Amino acid sequence: MREAPKPFWSPLSAGIVLGLALLLTFVITGHGLGASGFVTRFAAQANEWVAPTATAENAYFGPFMKAGNPLMSWITWEVVGVLIGAFLGAKGAGRISVKVERGPSTSSGNRLVYALIGGALVGFGARLARGCTSGVGLSGGATLAVAGFVFLIGFFAAGFAVSFLMRRVWQ
Amino acid sequence: MSIPFYDGGVAAGLLSGVLFGYALEAAGFGSPRKLTAQFSLRDFSVFKVMFTAVLVSAIGLYILRSMGMMAGNAVFIPTLFFWAILAGGLLIGAGFALGGYCPGTSVVGVASGRIDAVVFGVGMVLGTSAFAWVYEPLMGFYMAGQGPAAQTLPQLFGLPEWVVLLVLVILAAVGFRLGTMMERARGGPLTAEEVCAPDDEADDLTMTAATRQA
Numbered sequence: 001m002r003e004a005p006k007p008f009w010s011p012l013s014a015g016i017v018l019g020l021a022l023l024l025t026f027v028i029t030g031h032g033l034g035a036s037g038f039v040t041r042f043a044a045q046a047n048e049w050v051a052p053t054a055t056a057e058n059a060y061f062g063p064f065m066k067a068g069n070p071l072m073s074w075i076t077w078e079v080v081g082v083l084i085g086a087f088l089g090a091k092g093a094g095r096i097s098v099k100v101e102r103g104p105s106t107s108s109g110n111r112l113v114y115a116l117i118g119g120a121l122v123g124f125g126a127r128l129a130r131g132c133t134s135g136v137g138l139s140g141g142a143t144l145a146v147a148g149f150v151f152l153i154g155f156f157a158a159g160f161a162v163s164f165l166m167r168r169v170w171q
Numbered sequence: 172m173s174i175p176f177y178d179g180g181v182a183a184g185l186l187s188g189v190l191f192g193y194a195l196e197a198a199g200f201g202s203p204r205k206l207t208a209q210f211s212l213r214d215f216s217v218f219k220v221m222f223t224a225v226l227v228s229a230i231g232l233y234i235l236r237s238m239g240m241m242a243g244n245a246v247f248i249p250t251l252f253f254w255a256i257l258a259g260g261l262l263i264g265a266g267f268a269l270g271g272y273c274p275g276t277s278v279v280g281v282a283s284g285r286i287d288a289v290v291f292g293v294g295m296v297l298g299t300s301a302f303a304w305v306y307e308p309l310m311g312f313y314m315a316g317q318g319p320a321a322q323t324l325p326q327l328f329g330l331p332e333w334v335v336l337l338v339l340v341i342l343a344a345v346g347f348r349l350g351t352m353m354e355r356a357r358g359g360p361l362t363a364e365e366v367c368a369p370d371d372e373a374d375d376l377t378m379t380a381a382t383r384q385a
Contacts, residue, residue, distance in 0.1 A: 020228075029177065083192065101287055133267075159264035164210075
């Protein structure tokens with residue numbers, strides 16, 4: 001048996017630290033934090049591996065490829081940093097947990113199918129919204145952008161609706 | 172002094188990322204059960220952490236501008252494209268409720284060992300690729316309902332920024348109180364012990380049964 005994991009921070013403490021990290025990012029770079037920008041660049045690169053000509057001609061991925069290696073970007077280093085920071089935090093607090101995390105009445109196989117479908121919806125949605133919960137919701141919200149709050153209203157509304165319809169998945 | 176520094180280098184990216192990842196993990200956002208418990212009203216961490224972070228950062232930016240250290244248009248402010256941003260928010264909310272993560276928290280899930288987060292990442296790459304291949308026919312929808320460039324809530328409502336910030340602080344305080352009441356009524360919020368256990372009890376029982384059969 002290993003030792004019990006250390007408790008999570010209170011939402012207020014975690015929110016204050018996250019807010020200060022976001023403020024520091026604005027001060028250093030002039031923009032906020034993100035995540036889906038990396039997924040876009042990685043997807044452009046992955047499509048290029050599979051279908052180089054079609055990707056270069058694609059209206060959305062083409063400009064990323066024309067600008068050189070799409071992964072050579074600030075957002076790539078930021079996501080690498082997220083991996084490092086989250087790993088160090090989880091390791092130090094005994095919160096690394098290698099498993100398929102799922103609700104008690106969902107099998108591991110079904111959980112992975114839901115993860116794949118959910119991920120696809122999120123990937124598509126993030127391109128429509130021109131960013132994700134971090135880029136538009138959190139960072140946009142912090143600049144008091146109308147776009148950020150429209151995003152957050154949609155995010156929470158659909159989250160509650162789908163969660164209600166699919167409550168078996170997690171409960 | 173003139174800020175921001177507009178430094179988009181490797182060190183700047185790593186620094187922001189490490190702080191971002193550390194804070195998200197400490198909040199418990201590597202666990203899809205904790206994240207999605209927001210939507211069953213058992214755990215208000217997503218709402219509380221996000222709202223607090225937005226306000227800390229917004230107030231910080233306001234102070235920097237008020238002290239004359241930062242120009243009003245110095246940081247990137249997204250422009251509204253009403254329909255695409257609303258639809259994108261809806262899809263991300265739906266995918267989060269079903270798949271358990273959003274893009275940033277899925278990276279935290281991967282870093283703390285969640286195999287489902289890796290599969291979620293594969294799904295995101297597929298969804299992003301699907302978008303790229305239907306981008307041209309979607310272009311009309313993608314650009315529809317464009318608002319004024321970089322419009323903010325104070326501009327939209329014609330109110331001073333400090334009034335908007337004050338209203339948001341009051342809304343957050345009310346949300347915190349209501350959230351805590353609802354969490355208590357449903358046996359939440361979820362703790363690290365509950366979501367970071369080495370394996371689920373159900374698995375242990377299945378394993379025992381399988382061993383016995385063998």
